[in-house]
Amino acid sequence: MAEIPMVFILAGLAAYTLLASADFGAGLWTLVAGPGRAGRAPTREHARHAMGPVWEANHVWLIFVLVVCWTAYPLAFGSITSTLAVPLFIAAVGIILRGASYALRGQLEGVHGRHPIENLFALSSILTPFTLGTVVGGIASGRVPIGNATGDLITSWLNPTSVLIGALAVTIGGYLAAVYLAADAHRLGTRTLELDFRARALTTGICAGALALAGLLVVRYDAPSLFNGLTSDGGAAMIGFSAAAGLTTLFLVRRHHYGPARVSAALAVAAVIAGWALAQRPRVLPGLTIDQAAAGRSTLLAVIIAVAGGAIVLVPSLILLFHLVLRGRLDPAAAPDATVPTPPSITRKGRTRLLAAFAGTTLLIGAGVTVFADPGWARALGVICLFACALSTFSLATAQPDQKTSPSSGISSRR
Amino acid sequence: MTAILGAVCGVFTSADQDYLVQARQMQALSLAVHIPLVCFGIAFPAMVLFCEWRYLRTGDLVFRTLARRWSKVMLALFAVGVVTGTILSFELGLLWPAFMASFGNVFGLGFTLEGFSFFIEAIFIAIYVYGWDRLPPRLHLLSGIPVVIAGVTGSLFVISVNGWMNHPGGFELRQGHALDAHPWSALFGNSYFWHEFVHMYFAGYIVAGFLIAATYAWGFLRGRWGRYQRTALTIALSAAAIAAPLQVVIGDWAARDVANEQPTKLAALEGLGPTTRGAPEHLLGWYDGHHVGYGIEIPRLLSLLAFHDPNATVEGLDAVPVQDRPPVNVERFAFQTMVGIGTLLALLGAVYLYVRLRHRRLPSSRWFYRAVVLAGPLSVIALIAGWITTEVGRQPWIVYRIMRTSQAVTGAAGIPVGYGTLVAVYLGLAGGVGWLLLRFSRVPLEADRDG
Numbered sequence: 001m002a003e004i005p006m007v008f009i010l011a012g013l014a015a016y017t018l019l020a021s022a023d024f025g026a027g028l029w030t031l032v033a034g035p036g037r038a039g040r041a042p043t044r045e046h047a048r049h050a051m052g053p054v055w056e057a058n059h060v061w062l063i064f065v066l067v068v069c070w071t072a073y074p075l076a077f078g079s080i081t082s083t084l085a086v087p088l089f090i091a092a093v094g095i096i097l098r099g100a101s102y103a104l105r106g107q108l109e110g111v112h113g114r115h116p117i118e119n120l121f122a123l124s125s126i127l128t129p130f131t132l133g134t135v136v137g138g139i140a141s142g143r144v145p146i147g148n149a150t151g152d153l154i155t156s157w158l159n160p161t162s163v164l165i166g167a168l169a170v171t172i173g174g175y176l177a178a179v180y181l182a183a184d185a186h187r188l189g190t191r192t193l194e195l196d197f198r199a200r201a202l203t204t205g206i207c208a209g210a211l212a213l214a215g216l217l218v219v220r221y222d223a224p225s226l227f228n229g230l231t232s233d234g235g236a237a238m239i240g241f242s243a244a245a246g247l248t249t250l251f252l253v254r255r256h257h258y259g260p261a262r263v264s265a266a267l268a269v270a271a272v273i274a275g276w277a278l279a280q281r282p283r284v285l286p287g288l289t290i291d292q293a294a295a296g297r298s299t300l301l302a303v304i305i306a307v308a309g310g311a312i313v314l315v316p317s318l319i320l321l322f323h324l325v326l327r328g329r330l331d332p333a334a335a336p337d338a339t340v341p342t343p344p345s346i347t348r349k350g351r352t353r354l355l356a357a358f359a360g361t362t363l364l365i366g367a368g369v370t371v372f373a374d375p376g377w378a379r380a381l382g383v384i385c386l387f388a389c390a391l392s393t394f395s396l397a398t399a400q401p402d403q404k405t406s407p408s409s410g411i412s413s414r415r
Numbered sequence: 416m417t418a419i420l421g422a423v424c425g426v427f428t429s430a431d432q433d434y435l436v437q438a439r440q441m442q443a444l445s446l447a448v449h450i451p452l453v454c455f456g457i458a459f460p461a462m463v464l465f466c467e468w469r470y471l472r473t474g475d476l477v478f479r480t481l482a483r484r485w486s487k488v489m490l491a492l493f494a495v496g497v498v499t500g501t502i503l504s505f506e507l508g509l510l511w512p513a514f515m516a517s518f519g520n521v522f523g524l525g526f527t528l529e530g531f532s533f534f535i536e537a538i539f540i541a542i543y544v545y546g547w548d549r550l551p552p553r554l555h556l557l558s559g560i561p562v563v564i565a566g567v568t569g570s571l572f573v574i575s576v577n578g579w580m581n582h583p584g585g586f587e588l589r590q591g592h593a594l595d596a597h598p599w600s601a602l603f604g605n606s607y608f609w610h611e612f613v614h615m616y617f618a619g620y621i622v623a624g625f626l627i628a629a630t631y632a633w634g635f636l637r638g639r640w641g642r643y644q645r646t647a648l649t650i651a652l653s654a655a656a657i658a659a660p661l662q663v664v665i666g667d668w669a670a671r672d673v674a675n676e677q678p679t680k681l682a683a684l685e686g687l688g689p690t691t692r693g694a695p696e697h698l699l700g701w702y703d704g705h706h707v708g709y710g711i712e713i714p715r716l717l718s719l720l721a722f723h724d725p726n727a728t729v730e731g732l733d734a735v736p737v738q739d740r741p742p743v744n745v746e747r748f749a750f751q752t753m754v755g756i757g758t759l760l761a762l763l764g765a766v767y768l769y770v771r772l773r774h775r776r777l778p779s780s781r782w783f784y785r786a787v788v789l790a791g792p793l794s795v796i797a798l799i800a801g802w803i804t805t806e807v808g809r810q811p812w813i814v815y816r817i818m819r820t821s822q823a824v825t826g827a828a829g830i831p832v833g834y835g836t837l838v839a840v841y842l843g844l845a846g847g848v849g850w851l852l853l854r855f856s857r858v859p860l861e862a863d864r865d866g
Contacts, residue, residue, distance in 0.1 A: 066505075379668065389661070
């Protein structure tokens with residue numbers, strides 16, 4: 001049971017890498033938009049708009065990873081966040097900037113001095129995946145000891161393995177974004193953009209593969225135990241699978257099959273994460289196995305129940321969102337549905353009186369019971385009465401919103 | 416399994432940290448930035464949906480324009496809330512790792528559940544806002560309902576954690592670590608958290624309502640007073656005006672729970688040194704370490720408010736050692752700010768409701784609208800003062816009477832650098848959001864009327 005929440009964490013990490021790093025990658029492409037056939041401005045525009053409806057949901061995966069980690073493996077979480085405070089803080093600042101650019105997107109058009117701001121936002125798209133990658137590198141290379149900030153604040157994340165994984169995270173983001181953006185351009189029928197992003201996807205895909213191979217060499221000297229894990233048994237199988245899936249993706253992108261390419265890209269990334277987990281198993285931090293790191297039985301059970309229950313709501317919702325987005329139902333140019341408003345309803349005077357009486361009664365009962373009664377159930381009843389009073393008063397106050405009297409006329413005559 | 420965890424627990428010790436105060440201020444700053452956005456998360460979706468529902472029922476296009484324009488603001492504020500909330504969850508680990516390592520197994524579940532609320536909110540807010548004119552009208556309205564529900568449950572789960580920090584239970588303590596944790600009962604079987612949640616829920620409507628109303632009242636004073644503006648003002652102001660007087664009742668409940676469960680916090684609210692029978696309340700004044708000086712004394716009021724009995728005995732600050740007391744003057748000032756502003760807002764709300772319900776019109780005095788313009792920022796101040804009251808009143812404990820804030824803090828260096836960076840980033844963010852909202856407000860109404 002101690003391992004189940006770790007599976008959730010890894011799944012969340014894979015989802016975050018696949019979805020949010022593509023968002024960061026889109027930010028990267030706004031920074032290095034040229035040169036391309038489509039030109040700088042349309043490229044930026046395309047990269048900015050494509051992520052629209054899914055940005056927030058993608059982002060929540062990181063929160064999910066954090067909360068499951070601190071609930072199920074609190075000791076490991078405290079050790080990691082205190083030793084790796086610097087890269088995590090930089091990542092947090094990068095996330096603020098990325099969120100700000102999301103909120104402001106499209107509004108900066110034609111504003112004087114927008115380029116430095118846009119570049120700052122885009123820079124945050126490199127900084128965040130890079131620093132989060134260094135965090136992974138610090139953990140994977142065994143540089144986070146147990147304890148409150150007991151590791152080195154600098155070399156725990158500025159070391160060969162960390163820098164390499166950071167660079168790989170940025171490249172994978174760029175690659176995934178290019179694949180998704182090419183697919184979007186294909187769907188929207190903008191051929192030049194599609195070809196541009198296809199070319200970018202192929203380039204960054206090859207870069208990512210090269211970095212991954214170089215990474216294995218670096219890890220061999222920098223973190224031998226991780227290297228042993230990655231090159232034996234399950235770890236090796238996963239790395240091999242990832243390499244095969246990565247090559248398949250390149251082939252599919254080349255042949256313009258973007259839908260299957262998304263799937264194989266997802267498999268490639270998920271396999272790397274699984275390979276890392278298998279290579280490190282059962283060690284979470286040096287001297288801390290997963291059984292030692294795990295919280296007590298009832299906490300683990302609570303997490304599993306919460307995630308299983310949450311998934312029942314979450315999975316259909318996510319499917320709905322991605323269904324709408326990938327089918328283009330939420331695109332700006334989608335055909336509007338005809339609106340058929342029903343005729344105005346008639347308000348009756350008798351009903352207003354009844355509602356007013358109800359509001360008054362619930363106010364008296366609610367306030368009286370909440371203030372003077374002590375048992376929990378009575379207070380609950382009081383609060384329910386207060387809510388009922390609030391709702392009925394609101395309905396009274398907003399009925400016929402002030403149609404005949406315009407107070408401005410009254411004021412102008414008084415002035 | 417618990418035995419193994421116990422064996423490694425001793426490794427995670429409290430650290431020497433020269434910048435504990437800065438760490439606390441950094442956390443407080445982040446909360447103060449995030450909490451007003453939470454208010455919009457609680458109240459705004461319900462107001463937007465109300466407008467759309469009215470449009471579907473009456474066919475009145477004003478309501479549709481209103482819902483469309485507000486939903487854009489709602490999405491932008493939600494995006495900013497997402498990132499400021501992310502900072503908070505990072506900071507829990509970055510600033511208070513020993514707290515997380517020792518007690519994450521007890522309260523973490525609240526955040527796990529909140530994570531799912533957050534997911535649902537993020538998914539459906541996107542479908543709702545991007546779905547205007549693209550989904551059939553009724554389906555579009557339905558897609559907004561999960562946003563309303565998730566906004567409420569999200570704050571419920573987070574506040575359940577705060578309720579636990581103030582009134583901890585559901586675990587056994589060994590070597591400063593929580594063992595044998597029972598997260599469900601610790602969070603939701605906790606009698607202390609319900610008043611906090613209801614208080615915050617009403618605060619959400621007060622803050623969001625008055626802030627939105629303030630912008631239209633400002634427009635009114637500048638002569639922008641079409642039917643659109645009047646409708647917008649009526650909806651936002653009605654929500655705030657109803658919640659503000661009811662909040663007084665909820666506040667009374669909160670005060671009595673504090674009196675029963677956290678007597679030291681109550682004593683600090685008033686600055687009550689010795690344990691007193693028939694304790695008075697002082698308005699304003701300064702606590703000098705023993706008594707409140709220069710204040711207006713109202714005899715027996717504290718006993719009456721806290722226990723509904725003018726002769727009740729109220730435990731004073733002297734009941735605990737000096738190092739276990741919160742900073743009394745900060746606490747008094749924050750509490751009186753919250754209560755003072757809250758009372759004014761309740762009065763303003765009552766005036767509005769009287770005119771609106773009795774005469775079926777909006778108030779006509781310019782002074783009323785000047786007061787509403789002020790009420791917007793004042794409600795935010797009251798909100799933050801309220802959170803200072805509950806959080807500073809918990810000091811010096813991070814987990815009330817179990818773990819000190821100084822035991823929870825990180826051993827890592829560089830807190831002042833982080834603090835400075837965060838201040839600069841938040842200033843930039845505030846500037847950006849202000850600029851964005853101003854730009855939204857300048858889009859002509861016709862642009863939204865036709866879709």
